[in-house]
Amino acid sequence: MQDFKYSRAKSLADAQSTLKGAAEGKYLAGGQTLLPVLKQRLASPSDLIDLAGIADLAGIKAGAQSITIGAMTRHADVAASADVRRLIPALAELAGGIGDPHVRNRGTLGGSVANNDPAADYPAAVLGLGATVKTDRRSIAADNFFDGLFTTKLAEGEIITAIEFPRPNRAGYVKFPHPASRYCLVAVMVSEGPQGVRVAVTGAGQQGVFRVSAIEAALAKSFTVKAIEGIKIADGDMMSDMHAGAEYRAHLVGVLARRAVAKALAGTSN
Amino acid sequence: MPRIAFTVNGKAGTAEVPDNQLLSSLLRDTLRLTGTHIGCDTSQCGACTVHVDGRSVKSCTMLAVQADGAEITTIEGLANGDTLHPMQAAFRTHHGLQCGFCTPGMVMAAVAFAEKNPSPTEDEVRRSLEGNLCRCTGYQNIVDAVITGAKAMASARS
Numbered sequence: 001m002q003d004f005k006y007s008r009a010k011s012l013a014d015a016q017s018t019l020k021g022a023a024e025g026k027y028l029a030g031g032q033t034l035l036p037v038l039k040q041r042l043a044s045p046s047d048l049i050d051l052a053g054i055a056d057l058a059g060i061k062a063g064a065q066s067i068t069i070g071a072m073t074r075h076a077d078v079a080a081s082a083d084v085r086r087l088i089p090a091l092a093e094l095a096g097g098i099g100d101p102h103v104r105n106r107g108t109l110g111g112s113v114a115n116n117d118p119a120a121d122y123p124a125a126v127l128g129l130g131a132t133v134k135t136d137r138r139s140i141a142a143d144n145f146f147d148g149l150f151t152t153k154l155a156e157g158e159i160i161t162a163i164e165f166p167r168p169n170r171a172g173y174v175k176f177p178h179p180a181s182r183y184c185l186v187a188v189m190v191s192e193g194p195q196g197v198r199v200a201v202t203g204a205g206q207q208g209v210f211r212v213s214a215i216e217a218a219l220a221k222s223f224t225v226k227a228i229e230g231i232k233i234a235d236g237d238m239m240s241d242m243h244a245g246a247e248y249r250a251h252l253v254g255v256l257a258r259r260a261v262a263k264a265l266a267g268t269s270n
Numbered sequence: 271m272p273r274i275a276f277t278v279n280g281k282a283g284t285a286e287v288p289d290n291q292l293l294s295s296l297l298r299d300t301l302r303l304t305g306t307h308i309g310c311d312t313s314q315c316g317a318c319t320v321h322v323d324g325r326s327v328k329s330c331t332m333l334a335v336q337a338d339g340a341e342i343t344t345i346e347g348l349a350n351g352d353t354l355h356p357m358q359a360a361f362r363t364h365h366g367l368q369c370g371f372c373t374p375g376m377v378m379a380a381v382a383f384a385e386k387n388p389s390p391t392e393d394e395v396r397r398s399l400e401g402n403l404c405r406c407t408g409y410q411n412i413v414d415a416v417i418t419g420a421k422a423m424a425s426a427r428s
Contacts, residue, residue: 006272006289006335035292035331036313048289050336076325100401101383102316105325106332181314182400 002038008050012136012159015049019157022047027159029072029111032103057110057161062087065194066167068134071110071160076101078109089267090171090189091129094121097175099182110160113145116152116208118239119183121175123209126163128189128200129171134162148207168193170223172263174256176203178243185244186252190215190260192223199257204238204249215257223265225258274338278303279347287334293327294318296334297344305345305374309403316402319375320344326382328401345374348381356426357381360419361412368406376402380416381423388424390417 005022009015019025026045028034029052037043051057057072062083069078078084079096098104098112098121112122113133126133126142133140136159147153154160168191175187184203191198197219199212218227235250244252271286278301285300294311297303297320306329309317313331320329321343348355354362357380367373376399383398384390390398395416396409404412 001290001292003290006333008335031333031336032313032331035333039311048333052336100316101379101398102319102326102328102401103313103331105327 002041002044004038004045005047006050007047008053011054012161015051015054015159016136016157018047018049022049025049027051027114029114030074030106030108031111032099032107033111033115033117051110051159058108060084066164067091068162068164069109070162071113072108073110075099075104075107075109075112079104087167088129088165088171090168090173090191090264091125091165094125094173094175094189097121097177097182109163113163114152114154114160116146116150117183118149118205118208119178119181119185119203121184121187121202124173124184124187124189124200124202125165127209127211128173128198129165129168129191130193130195130198131166132164133160134164135160143211146209150208166194170264170267172260172265172267174259174263176252176256186249186256188253188256188260190219190257190264192219192264196220197223199260201253201257204253206237206239210237212253212257219261223261225261225265228254228257228261272335272338274335276337276339277341279343285334289333289335291334292330293320293322293332293334293337293342294329296337297329297342300334303344303346307371307374309371309375314403315372315375316379317372317375319378319402321378321382324382324385326379326401343378345378348377355381356422357384357416357419360422361415364411364415364418366408366412366415368404368408372402372404372406376404376412380419384416384420384423388420388427390420392417395420 023046025047028048028050058070061068075095085092171191173189176185186203199215202209233250233253235246238246238249240246275284307317309315318329
């Protein structure tokens with residue numbers, strides 16, 4: 001493992017000032033992406049600033065209209081949360097399907113969302129449920145947060161503190177996992193809630209997570225599987241690699257969106 | 271160098287750890303607990319799985335310094351003297367191994383899973399082992415072992 005200086009921040013202010021003083025500092029959340037990236041020498045920060053010791057960054061608070069999840073909350077805790085399972089079961093299911101059990105015991109919501117891997121699960125939840133990203137300095141709506149591959153609108157040194165998910169009337173998430181990595185080859189979150197119908201796709205887009213307006217418009221008229229049966233998804237902006245071509249990914253978007261709608265309808269009582 | 275304190279397999283310990291030392295290296299190189307195996311070192315194979323504060327983690331994907339204050343259990347901490355842990359016994363009964371390299375991680379993953387799932391289905395067991403690879407592809411006996419071991423753990427508790 002390459003060399004770096006480790007420090008454990010006691011507060012948000014402490015984390016920020018350590019980052020400012022570092023030649024090239026990086027925040028460390030759950031480390032399930034960052035540590036493998038360091039081993040591969042794809043990044044070489046001078047300093048790692050661990051956020052795990054900061055009080056109040058982990059935890060789940062259920063309100064009347066939304067659930068707020070602390071940035072350092074581990075995937076396993078979101079998946080197991082009685083509140084999340086009751087109020088947004090699609091989100092609990094999504095969290096319970098990330099990586100594998102050991103990764104879910106360490107990986108965090110904030111870490112995943114800040115990293116914005118184009119094949120990660122959580123960006124689909126944030127965008128597809130119309131969540132709000134809370135940071136140490138502002139609130140950012142999901143539609144204004146993601147900014148292309150591994151890029152977000154977070155400023156230098158800005159720290160995600162929590163994410164607020166509005167409670168949908170219904171939602172469904174369906175993932176076609178890559179058989180080896182468990183990342184999303186394609187995955188779709190469909191929801192109908194306070195912000196209308198939202199359909200977000202991860203794993204497929206060349207620019208990362210995106211919404212599908214044609215499917216959203218059809219579902220807004222009629223929230224049924226039938227309403228989106230004829231919709232063709234263009235493959236021009238889809239990723240293409242040895243695992244799945246652009247055309248296949250575009251096809252999967254339609255298939256998984258229909259399955260997600262069916263799931264959302266089946267779970268309406270939630 | 272940071273000095274950390276921890277408990278490993280019930281024994282309190284301290285160590286000076288370089289900032290960039292991985293937990294897997296602390297266990298194997300410093301504490302000589304070589305039952306924890308390093309298979310891929312890329313967070314995929316799960317051979318290095320140990321329990322940190324009761325949760326299964328990949329010890330190659332956690333810094334040793336992050337284990338400050340933690341309670342760690344490795345494969346060496348499961349048996350009680352000469353008496354195998356029920357999950358270890360089930361792996362032996364079902365011959366849940368071929369070359370045996372992945373076995374420590376498999377057993378640690380299975381124990382963490384079975385503590386929450388006393389009577390799992392085959393499908394649940396297979397999903398619980400998504401983070402553990404057996405390059406011999408000896409999965410069938412491993413799955414049988416975990417089902418038996420989970421039941422044995424549940425009856426040992428009751």
